[in-house]
Amino acid sequence: MCLGVPGKVLEVFERDDLPMGRIEFGGIVKEACLAYTPEVAVGDYVLVHVGFALSRIDEEEAQEIFTYLDEIHAAGLAEELAGDEPDRQGGDEGLAAGGEK
Amino acid sequence: MKYVDEYRDPERARRLAESIRRLATRPWSIMEICGGQTHSILRFAIDEMLPKELTLIHGPGCPVCVTPIEILDKALAIAGRPEVIFCSFGDMLRVPGSGKDLLTVKSEGGDVRIVYSPMDALRVARENPDREVVFFAVGFETTAPANAMAVAQAARLGLRNFTVLVSHVLVPPAITAIMESPQCRVEGFLAAGHVCTVMGTSEYEWLAERFRVPIVVTGFEPLDILHGIEMCVRQLEEGRAEVENQYARSVRAEGNPAARRQVFDVFEVSPRKWRGIGEIPASGLRLRPEYASFDAETRFGVAHLSADEPAECIAGEILQGLKKPHECAAFGIRCTPERPLGAPMVSSEGACAAYYRYRRG
């Protein structure tokens, strides 16, 4: 039951004085209560858990990991091109630097 | 699905695993708190991508698994009453109490219904004013905002036929209990991203400091988990013990203040029994006195029930990360998902069920 699922807000409305949303999860549409995420608007993605949106998903933060992965990848390629052993010092430093954000 | 598929890319996962391999110069034991993470780790064979020196210990973060047997007995006693419609999340139905489970009560004619949200139970109560509707309010900090809202809304609507059987647990006291155990082997934690989405990260700051242990708030997809492990290993290798947030797309440092306000308007912190671990002080939530009229234990007179765990089940050791499921003599023999002896075999988030499903033999 701890699974939270990201979905897209299709519509915002009110029921029994509570803000509600119609949320799409990969083609399936369900209702969720938006009382805890009053800032969300149609088109936003929210994390839904047992019928409640718990957060608005931050697109910029969501991309971080891919930027980081590209950096690691580039560092790995540079190393291969240098033709050195894969786990030599320089490579590790490159990775460490890439990890800081 | 956006925010799901891109975090399951095998090529990127391989790159992260490679990065972990380069970072790790020593053996480390890291505990993932949440059962949802355990499930992903087994399902996507993440543990098999890691260097041998790294051990993942599966933590207590499965609400179904840690719900003590006596709460199940209370649920069974209430659900068996003719005037009751008993509403529960689906994964609680097959958890054995001392005698039977909720599914058996249902097959014997009990009105037991699976709901997706506590608000569905509220709707059932409004549609059936002549019946007593009870919702089984279990879960961690993640589920508490939903359950709190259901109670608050029932109060606002003046519903008198709606009560909740509460068995709420909190993560930080469990971390403390694990770290204080003399057998503790955990050197770093992946904290549960959805719990922190509600609670924020401040509670974890003092845990990291007090136990000198790195804590990385982590999501649930394979790339999240690998990234969380990588961040944790980096801290361990560098001798740091800090709180870091891998799951920043959902977790803010302050958590979700509106959700937390609702939780602590309806509930208050209380001692709780954890299955197989025993009572942990200040480790759960109970209804505040203002909401006492919504307490199913009082309404149906079951508060006094108590029960012992089956002797053969080593759920306590599994939930503290002291043993792995296949080290249990009953695993896969006398205990299977079809005929579970203990809760970790029932829930899809439970470590025993995850091992049984993805790691046969």
Ligand code: SF4
């Ligand atoms: S395999 Fe079954 S009996 Fe053994 S610890 Fe897991 S749930 Fe308990």
